[in-house]
Amino acid sequence: GAVVSQHPSRVICKSGTSVKIECRSLDFQATTMFWYRQFPKQSLMLMATSNEGSKATYEQGVEKDKFLINHASLTLSTLTVTSAHPEDSSFYICSAPETGALDVDIFGSGTQLSVL
Amino acid sequence: QKEVEQDPGPLSVPEGAIVSLNCTYSNSAFQYFMWYRQYSRKGPELLMYTYSSGNKEDGRFTAQVDKSSKYISLFIRDSQPSDSATYLCAMSPSGGYNKLIFGAGTRLAVHP
Numbered sequence: 001g002a003v004v005s006q007h008p009s010r011v012i013c014k015s016g017t018s019v020k021i022e023c024r025s026l027d028f029q030a031t032t033m034f035w036y037r038q039f040p041k042q043s044l045m046l047m048a049t050s051n052e053g054s055k056a057t058y059e060q061g062v063e064k065d066k067f068l069i070n071h072a073s074l075t076l077s078t079l080t081v082t083s084a085h086p087e088d089s090s091f092y093i094c095s096a097p098e099t100g101a102l103d104v105d106i107f108g109s110g111t112q113l114s115v116l
Numbered sequence: 117q118k119e120v121e122q123d124p125g126p127l128s129v130p131e132g133a134i135v136s137l138n139c140t141y142s143n144s145a146f147q148y149f150m151w152y153r154q155y156s157r158k159g160p161e162l163l164m165y166t167y168s169s170g171n172k173e174d175g176r177f178t179a180q181v182d183k184s185s186k187y188i189s190l191f192i193r194d195s196q197p198s199d200s201a202t203y204l205c206a207m208s209p210s211g212g213y214n215k216l217i218f219g220a221g222t223r224l225a226v227h228p
Contacts, residue, residue, distance in 0.1 A: 006159070034215065041124075043204060043220045044160070093159050095216075104150065105206075105216055107159040 002098040006108025021079045023094035030096035033077040038091040050077045084115045122219025135192040139205035139219045146207040151190045154202045195226045
């Protein structure tokens, strides 16, 4: 079935470093991917929409220079948190619409980022 | 007012109980309605998917959509401790590439 593979599942980094999170669609093509952020006991907050071959669309209040998104192919989108700070510590999740038989969003397993 | 309202709970029930989870919404353009289950520190997992109004049943789960009242429900029969998770309702005006609007999520605890 349609799966979105997200890596890494957990990352700990020092303040000021950059972290890259990858999401790959397996068994289907994802021309669009959504990136979410989730704080403890809160719902998912959409950060940006990435589109294959074009610039990502960011939600209001999300710094595009801090959260770099690249959608290089029909199966891969990456989110890079640049110059990470402790306040960037959060759970990051991607999703991709499976527009075939299911026509629903398939979510990755999430990445827990901890910035020291 | 949020587009989608969902009581965050927590909701605690004994094993075997029937659980009722609900969301209300304000945007009449919503046509697709979903329920996701999320375990702690995991990605959401699609449970139920409904288009427009009506009921849908899958095993112990039943989803209901009442568009006239802008109200959706998820029922869990014979609840199990393994059902303990956060349940998120989500909706969109169409399938495919439209952004999902999520509720806050309801935390459910089923105790033996």
